Amino acid sequence: MGGLPFTEGHEIFRKTVRDFAEKELFPHQKEWEKGKSFPREIFGRAAELGLFGVVYPEELGGSGGDYWYKVVACEEMIRARMAGMVMDLFAHSDIATPVINEIGNEAQKKEFLVPAIKGEKIGALGITEPGAGSDVANISTTAKKEGSDYVINGAKTFITNGTRADFITLAVRTGDKGYQGISLILFPTDTKGFTAMPIKDKLGNHSSDTAELHFENCRIPARYLLGDENAGFIYIMQNFQGERLVGALMANASAQLTVEDAMAYARQREAFGRPLIKLQVWRHRFADLLSQIEASKCLTYHAVDLFNRKEECVAEVSMAKLISCDLANRIAYDCLQIHGGYGYTEEYDVARYSRDVRLLTIGGGASEIMKEIIAKRFGM
Incomplete structure (x- = not known):
């Protein structure tokens, strides 16, 4: 590639993010690291500054910027000097939600992505399980079709934003063993049978919300299937x-x-x-x-x-x-x-x-x- 494509707009955004990290977040580092958490309101403040919607389309409440705006956000947010907190914010905006923008239908975007960009709903990505980490093709959490619903059973672990998420972009097994039997489902965490337990005793990333999730006969509408079944x-x-x-x-x-x-x-x-x-x-x-x-x-x-x-x-x-x-x-x-x-x-x-x-x-x-x-x- 040639010269770096950072424009005046990128640099204005850089100053905004740097000020947020250094002046609004870093002063709370000791407190939030020791407390192993940070206020939910930080998601709302990040949304106000455009951090969550910077690369999403304007019609969804985003700014429609190129990916170099995301580069700026990543480079400046580390100045908060709380990797755990920063990880939670980016897990929401860059791990749990992009796939909704890519393959979600209009109703799914309206219910989950739009409020996520506004910081009104917090998202998590649920893939890792107690028995399956890097080996994604062998996840065992199941979603069985019953009429117009899916019934979900299983467990996930090391899930960022796990205890405070309003929804989970959840990897489940809807078909046979192997990679061809996996689907993605949008899972509201107020569903009956769902529980989340915080994982507090970690080596680092102390300010991050990390959790183990359990699903016991959780029934959700089939309309929450993301994309095609077994294509997850x-x-x-x-x-x-x-x-x-x-x-x-x-x-x-x-x-x-x-x-x-x-x-x-x-x-x-x-x-x-x-x-x-x-x-x-x-x-x-x-x-x-x-x-x-x-x-x-x-x-x-x-x-x-x-x-x-x-x-x-x-x-x-x-x-x-x-x-x-x-x-x-x-x-x-x-x-x-x-x-x-x-x-x-x-x-x-x-x-x-x-x-x-x-x-x-x-x-x-x-x-x-x-x-x-x-x-x-x-x-x-």
């Missing part, structure tokens, strides 16, 4: 591309911020009679990290460019997620190391970052799955 696996794979791009963009931006924090620390922290940053070992380490971030950003922007133009980009998106998320974890290690013992305390943000970033190589498709996808795309 393909829809899920297509939906993953946006989720993985968001992951890559946030990995790069948070890595950049963490390196900048570490460089600032190294300028003021002295050892052996001079600032750490004057030691060649650390100057060279920072030079390596900055170069690797820039390379990862270029790869990710290339994938964004293809995605924005609706061109084939599965391999490129998988590469971007693989490289950026692995790199972010290496940067967490190096940047904590330069802080020494202080990095092992909560005094500096690198401790939180090191916990939170570990999820990036697991969620949205593990790094090992990214390698399998890339290998298959190149005929291996």
Whole structure:
């Protein structure tokens, strides 16, 4: 691709999002991280600023912007320094709802997508199960047709927004075993027989609402089927591309911020009679990290460019997620190391970052799955 397509409109939006992250969200970091939650009202405020509708059509209440507006949102929201909270917001706007826009009918969009863009309803994506994570084709939650209804039984786990979601874009088995028997259903969480239990004891992403979901004879109208029955696996794979791009963009931006924090620390922290940053070992380490971030950003922007133009980009998106998320974890290690013992305390943000970033190589498709996808795309 040529020069970056950020216009004046993108930069105005960038300032709006940065101010929101730094002035309205970050001041509550300690409280919300310790409390392992944040107010529901934040969804409404994010909607007011256009975060949820930035790439959705105007007729649905969105702004109709290109995907570079989403890039801006991802790069600036990390300045809230609460990966869990940010993950919840993007899980709502970029994981649970895009597939409704792509394959939902007008009634489904009106009932679920429009209020989601307004921040009036919160969405979650329900795929992962206690016995099926990366192996999406083997999910066991069932939806059996009974007259004009589906009756759902089963369980999901590690579901972002799980306890506060108003609806779940839910992967269920409507057919035989394997990928050809999976469907997507829009599931209202006020349905009788549904329960959600919070998962509180996590390594990181403390401010995120993560839950285990249970479905016991939950009866919903068949009109909530998304797209065609037994075609859900393909829809899920297509939906993953946006989720993985968001992951890559946030990995790069948070890595950049963490390196900048570490460089600032190294300028003021002295050892052996001079600032750490004057030691060649650390100057060279920072030079390596900055170069690797820039390379990862270029790869990710290339994938964004293809995605924005609706061109084939599965391999490129998988590469971007693989490289950026692995790199972010290496940067967490190096940047904590330069802080020494202080990095092992909560005094500096690198401790939180090191916990939170570990999820990036697991969620949205593990790094090992990214390698399998890339290998298959190149005929291996």
